[in-house]
Amino acid sequence: MDKVAAVKGTRDFYPEQMAVRNWIFDAWRAASLRNGFEEYDAPIFEYLQLYTQKSGEEIAAQLFSLTDRGGRELAIRPEITPTLARMVNQKINALARPIKWFSIPRLCRAERPQKGRLREFFQWNVDIIGSDEVLADAECIYTAVDFLRSVGLKDNDIVVKLSSRSMLAALLLSQGFAPKQLDTVYVLLDKRAKVPEDKFGEMAAEQIPDAALRDKLLTLQAVQSLEEVEKLCNSDQAQTALSQLSDLFNCLNTMGIAAFCQFDITIVRGLAYYTGPVYEIFDCSAELRALAGGGRYDNLLSGLGGSQVPATGFGMGDVVLQILLEEKGLIASQNNKLDAFVVATDKSLFDQSLQLTGALRQKGFKVDLSYKQSGLGKQLKQPAAQRAASVLILGEETLNENKVTIKNMASGEQKTVSLDTLLEKGLF
Amino acid sequence: MDKVAAVKGTRDFYPEQMAVRNWIFDAWRAASLRNGFEEYDAPIFEYLQLYTQKSGEEIAAQLFSLTDRGGRELAIRPEITPTLARMVNQKINALARPIKWFSIPRLCRAERPQKGRLREFFQWNVDIIGSDEVLADAECIYTAVDFLRSVGLKDNDIVVKLSSRSMLAALLLSQGFAPKQLDTVYVLLDKRAKVPEDKFGEMAAEQIPDAALRDKLLTLQAVQSLEEVEKLCNSDQAQTALSQLSDLFNCLNTMGIAAFCQFDITIVRGLAYYTGPVYEIFDCSAELRALAGGGRYDNLLSGLGGSQVPATGFGMGDVVLQILLEEKGLIASQNNKLDAFVVATDKSLFDQSLQLTGALRQKGFKVDLSYKQSGLGKQLKQPAAQRAASVLILGEETLNENKVTIKNMASGEQKTVSLDTLLEKGLF
Numbered sequence: 001m002d003k004v005a006a007v008k009g010t011r012d013f014y015p016e017q018m019a020v021r022n023w024i025f026d027a028w029r030a031a032s033l034r035n036g037f038e039e040y041d042a043p044i045f046e047y048l049q050l051y052t053q054k055s056g057e058e059i060a061a062q063l064f065s066l067t068d069r070g071g072r073e074l075a076i077r078p079e080i081t082p083t084l085a086r087m088v089n090q091k092i093n094a095l096a097r098p099i100k101w102f103s104i105p106r107l108c109r110a111e112r113p114q115k116g117r118l119r120e121f122f123q124w125n126v127d128i129i130g131s132d133e134v135l136a137d138a139e140c141i142y143t144a145v146d147f148l149r150s151v152g153l154k155d156n157d158i159v160v161k162l163s164s165r166s167m168l169a170a171l172l173l174s175q176g177f178a179p180k181q182l183d184t185v186y187v188l189l190d191k192r193a194k195v196p197e198d199k200f201g202e203m204a205a206e207q208i209p210d211a212a213l214r215d216k217l218l219t220l221q222a223v224q225s226l227e228e229v230e231k232l233c234n235s236d237q238a239q240t241a242l243s244q245l246s247d248l249f250n251c252l253n254t255m256g257i258a259a260f261c262q263f264d265i266t267i268v269r270g271l272a273y274y275t276g277p278v279y280e281i282f283d284c285s286a287e288l289r290a291l292a293g294g295g296r297y298d299n300l301l302s303g304l305g306g307s308q309v310p311a312t313g314f315g316m317g318d319v320v321l322q323i324l325l326e327e328k329g330l331i332a333s334q335n336n337k338l339d340a341f342v343v344a345t346d347k348s349l350f351d352q353s354l355q356l357t358g359a360l361r362q363k364g365f366k367v368d369l370s371y372k373q374s375g376l377g378k379q380l381k382q383p384a385a386q387r388a389a390s391v392l393i394l395g396e397e398t399l400n401e402n403k404v405t406i407k408n409m410a411s412g413e414q415k416t417v418s419l420d421t422l423l424e425k426g427l428f
Numbered sequence: 429m430d431k432v433a434a435v436k437g438t439r440d441f442y443p444e445q446m447a448v449r450n451w452i453f454d455a456w457r458a459a460s461l462r463n464g465f466e467e468y469d470a471p472i473f474e475y476l477q478l479y480t481q482k483s484g485e486e487i488a489a490q491l492f493s494l495t496d497r498g499g500r501e502l503a504i505r506p507e508i509t510p511t512l513a514r515m516v517n518q519k520i521n522a523l524a525r526p527i528k529w530f531s532i533p534r535l536c537r538a539e540r541p542q543k544g545r546l547r548e549f550f551q552w553n554v555d556i557i558g559s560d561e562v563l564a565d566a567e568c569i570y571t572a573v574d575f576l577r578s579v580g581l582k583d584n585d586i587v588v589k590l591s592s593r594s595m596l597a598a599l600l601l602s603q604g605f606a607p608k609q610l611d612t613v614y615v616l617l618d619k620r621a622k623v624p625e626d627k628f629g630e631m632a633a634e635q636i637p638d639a640a641l642r643d644k645l646l647t648l649q650a651v652q653s654l655e656e657v658e659k660l661c662n663s664d665q666a667q668t669a670l671s672q673l674s675d676l677f678n679c680l681n682t683m684g685i686a687a688f689c690q691f692d693i694t695i696v697r698g699l700a701y702y703t704g705p706v707y708e709i710f711d712c713s714a715e716l717r718a719l720a721g722g723g724r725y726d727n728l729l730s731g732l733g734g735s736q737v738p739a740t741g742f743g744m745g746d747v748v749l750q751i752l753l754e755e756k757g758l759i760a761s762q763n764n765k766l767d768a769f770v771v772a773t774d775k776s777l778f779d780q781s782l783q784l785t786g787a788l789r790q791k792g793f794k795v796d797l798s799y800k801q802s803g804l805g806k807q808l809k810q811p812a813a814q815r816a817a818s819v820l821i822l823g824e825e826t827l828n829e830n831k832v833t834i835k836n837m838a839s840g841e842q843k844t845v846s847l848d849t850l851l852e853k854g855l856f
Contacts, residue, residue: 003733004478004514007502010471012515015529018467034789036766036796036814039446043438043548044472044504044534045492050432064473066494066504069538074435076472076494076504086432087440096813098799101443106472106534110497120471133799135782146789254779255786305431338464351682354563358683361462361574368464371526371561385524386464 009112009119021122023332024151024318024325025104028124031147032102035139037126040101042083048073050082053304062109079315080105080125081273081297082304088129089306097130100139116289116320126294127313129301134244137277137296137312138251144281144292144314145257152330158291160257161264162248162279165295167229167241168268174235175216184208185217192221192266193286223265241276248277273297279314283324291324292316339427340406341383342369345376345395353394356404356423363426383409390427394419437540437547449550451760452579452746452753453532456552459575460530463567465554468529470511476501478510481732487700490537504536507743508553509701509725510732516557517734525558528567544717544748554722555741557729562672565705565724565740566679572709572720572742573685580758586719588685589692590676590707593723595657595669596696602663603644612636613645620649620694621714651693669704676705701725704740711752719752720744767855768834769811770797773804773823781822784832784851791854811837818855822847 006012013021032039048065064076077083080103088099103125113119126143128136141160148158168189169182177185184207192200201218208214223229226246233239245263252261269278276296283291294314302308325331340360344353353369360367368386370379376393383391393405397416404422407414434440441449460467476493492504505511508531516527531553541547554571556564569588576586596617597610605613612635620628629646636642651657654674661667673691680689697706704724711719722742730736753759768788772781781797788795796814798807804821811819821833825844832850835842 003517004475004481006514007471007473007475007496007500010473012471012518013469014515014519015466015468018469021469022467034792034794036794038443038765039450040443041441041446041449043435043440044536045435045438045548047432047435053432064494064496066492068435068492072435074492086434087442089431090440091442096810100796108472120473131799135799142786251782254782256783337466354679354682355684358570364462366462366464368528371559371563382524 007119011118011120020322020331021318024321025122027147027151028102028104028316031143031150032124032126035100035143035146037100037102037143040084040087040103041105042077042080042087042103044106045074045076046083046086048075050086050304051075051078053082059109062111064108064110076108077105078107078109080107080123081127081300081313081315084125084127084129084313085301085304085306085311088309089301089304092301092307092309095130098136099129100127101129102126116323118319122318124292124316124318125313127311129311130309131312132298132310134248134277135251136310137248138255140294140312140314141252141261141279142255142257144294144316145260147316148260148281148291151325153324153328155259157284157324157328158260158281159284160261160279160281161267162245162261162277163263163265163267164241164245164277165268165274166276167238167245168265170235170238170241171220171229171232172217174233174238175220176213177216181208186268186270188217189221189266189268190270221266224263226263229265245277269293269295273300273303275299276312281316288320288324291320336387336389337366338368338383338386338388339365340367340390340392341386341388342367342392342394343376343379343382344370344373344398345393346399347373349394349398352398352419356392356394356419359423360426365427392422435547439546439548448750448759449746452749453550455575455579456530456532456744459571459578460552460554463528463571463574465528465530465571468512468515468531469533470505470508470515470531472534473502473504474511474514476503478514478732479503479506481510487537490539492536492538505533506535506537508533508535508551509555509728509741509743512553512555512557512741513729513732513734513739516737517729517732520729520735520737523558526564527557528555529557530554544751546747550746552720552744552746553741555739557739558737559740560726560738562676562705563679564738565676566683568722568740568742569680569689569707570683570685572722572744573688575744576688576709576719579753581752581756583687585712585752585756586688586709587712588689588707588709589695590673590689590705591691591693591695592669592673592705593696593702594704595666595673596693598663598666598669599648599657599660600645602666603648603660604641605644609636614696614698616645617649617694617696618698649694652691654691657693673705697721697723701728701731703727707742709744716752717748719748764815764817765794766796766811766814766816767793768795768818768820769814769816770795770820770822771804771807771810772798772801772826773821774827775801777822777826780826780847784820784822784847787851788854793855820850 052060059078066074107123108120126140204214252258267278267280274295275298278295280290281292292314296312298310342353342357357367357369391407397403402419403416404419405414405416480488487506494502535551536548554568632642680686695706695708702723703726706723708718709720720742724740726738770781770785785795785797819835825831830847831844832847833842833844
């Protein structure tokens with residue numbers, strides 16, 4: 001028979017990798033719960049139509065699609081936001097608002113695997129639906145930073161780069177860009193941080209032939225602060241969007257995370273469904289892809305057949321995050337796998353070692369035992385391989401005096417206790 | 429835009445359902461860890477070939493298959509055992525044996541949805557690889573029962589029905605059945621518990637035309653105990669397999685779970701890859717499908733291109749389990765979602781309420797706040813909707829005396845404390 005390999009661009013999680021994944025997921029869950037979010041999940045696949053309707057083009061091109069027995073077209077979820085919108089739309093009248101939900105979905109995208117990008121990954125999603133207050137945007141950003149701080153990252157490790165799609169649109173329109181040019185400009189700006197300045201100039205010349213308009217864009221993309229934006233504002237819409245973004249920065253300051261946040265007008269979040277504030281989180285050295293991205297998407301629920309309900313949220317993948325945490329030496333080391341490992345030196349002690357193991361497990365200890373009555377030397381290799389904190393040895397003392405030797409694997413210290421005490425009281 | 433529905437036969441996990449799922453998963457994890465198993469996982473899809481090679485026909489017919497951009501045929505995993513075999517084969521020389529691993533994979537099967545069967549479900553898998561001792565089989569069964577007991581099921585709620593594929597094969601061969609007839613008999617026996625006796629007779633007559641052989645099968649399927657089996661044993665192979673099964677029952681007795689276990693010769697586990705002891709776990713009223721099924725599969729790893737390494741394990745799905753737990757009233761009720769909900773009676777208190785919320789969250793409390801400065805009455809509806817244990821009210825006392833009122837939502841009791849104390853010490 002052939003040896004079949006794993007599919008390229010996917011990961012096997014052996015226990016060592018799984019421990020890291022669980023450590024990250026646990027920290028995501030803890031940050032979500034203390035900030036008032038509840039967990040949800042949904043099927044791994046949806047009807048294809050859910051994604052072709054409203055997802056960004058980049059995502060729609062990367063779908064893993066399949067057909068069920070009835071010939072219906074399905075797709076493995078490439079993101080969970082359309083599913084979230086579907087679920088909320090289905091029960092909108094029964095859900096207390098604001099709806100604060102989080103999820104840690106497994107997602108698949110049929111793209112070419114490269115550093116920081118895989119064909120299967122996990123993404124922490126945090127969303128608030130039913131509030132148009134900037135505090136809702138601030139809460140999402142705060143929750144992301146809260147998690148990143150909880151795993152040991154500081155304000156000189158990571159930065160939240162923030163802008164506003166509604167502000168950018170209003171600025172561009174007031175400066176003479178046509179509505180149909182906006183998407184072109186978004187794609188250009190999205191590339192800004194990824195190419196050198198002269199290359200950006202070339203791309204701009206190609207996409208925006210009108211030199212006067214192009215100069216306006218080049219001025220705009222160089223803007224560094226909200227004060228500079230204010231000088232360029234010459235419409236009520238631009239002013240309103242600017243003041244909303246300014247309120248958001250004030251909230252983040254009151255919440256104590258201003259040091260993590262920075263205005264960056266080139267943040268546009270591709271062509272997807274964003275309508276208001278948008279942000280991406282990067283490592284400060286800017287060597288990796290974005291750790292997370294999000295923003296306000298007030299039209300997605302109505303776009304998917306629901307009512308007009310405002311919404312905001314972000315997604316943070318596990319792949320880039322894990323690369324950064326490894327680089328910074330922040331992955332927590334694994335604990336002992338077992339509290340104790342039971343070995344017996346004589347076959348006649350088999351039943352007793354089995355009963356002791358069972359009794360300790362019932363008290364909640366993680367305990368294992370040697371399956372074979374091999375020599376003591378061989379049996380004693382297992383506790384180390386299984387990362388046991390201690391070894392319980394049943395031997396002559398057990399046969400003669402009903403006693404057990406406990407050896408601490410770290411210190412090497414040994415002591416002898418009665419089997420009855422162990423059975424009754426457990427290990428500690 | 430159209431409102432797109434969820435795919436039939438799948439489940440949305442709103443927070444209420446997600447809490448139940450997490451409660452079950454947590455109990456699965458706890459039982460696995462205390463019995464010495466480590467968690468692993470793998471991609472949601474594999475190359476199609478991994479399943480067409482060795483899975484039972486029933487499973488192979490229910491695959492959700494898809495094609496990647498390079499034209500390679502993939503399938504969403506319908507079970508995780510082939511993946512487990514693949515992963516172990518890849519690293520067999522680096523893994524300390526016995527390998528004791530568990531996983532809680534999401535699985536998909538393209539079958540018609542019905543009670544207890546969905547097209548997407550979760551299945552707890554517990555396996556021991558690299559040991560041919562019956563204790564390894566016993567440990568898996570013990571871990572299953574350990575979990576079921578931990579969620580409140582008793583020995584009059586559930587039963588582990590045990591047999592042995594190797595014993596059954598040896599018995600049949602020694603009684604004159606041809607090797608090529610074994611699969612037919614397995615399928616017949618697998619149906620035994622699901623049809624009335626006369627219907628079973630009809631099916632047997634159809635499948636086994638030879639009346640003498642058929643009588644032997646009818647005698648065999650009526651056997652109730654290992655003592656009765658012993659009388660029918662007339663080959664060394666049958667005797668060896670019987671004695672192995674008998675050892676397994678002795679182990680289960682020593683481990684204290686004999687009351688949950690029962691010999692049942694009709695347990696064969698379909699046509700899949702089992703080679704030794706096999707078992708299924710049922711509710712005692714036998715009204716539901718099997719809760720779990722497993723057994724020894726010593727040839728799967730070599731069948732998938734690896735070395736000859738013995739293996740044993742089981743899978744327990746979440747769907748039938750949850751139906752049973754609901755019927756028995758054993759689903760744990762949800763705790764409070766939040767420790768506290770902060771409301772402010774005046775707009776000027778907004779910054780203080782935001783800071784108090786942040787400070788309490790940093791101490792690990794689950795805290796939320798009202799986003800809008802609406803009237804106090806309206807704001808006080810939220811803590812109940814969000815299942816908060818207490819409400820913290822910032823009002824005139826905060827403006828004048830820097831004090832906060834804490835209201836216990838269960839008792840209705842109120843007390844007033846200083847904001848500084850709360851910020852410094854937290855809630856309790």
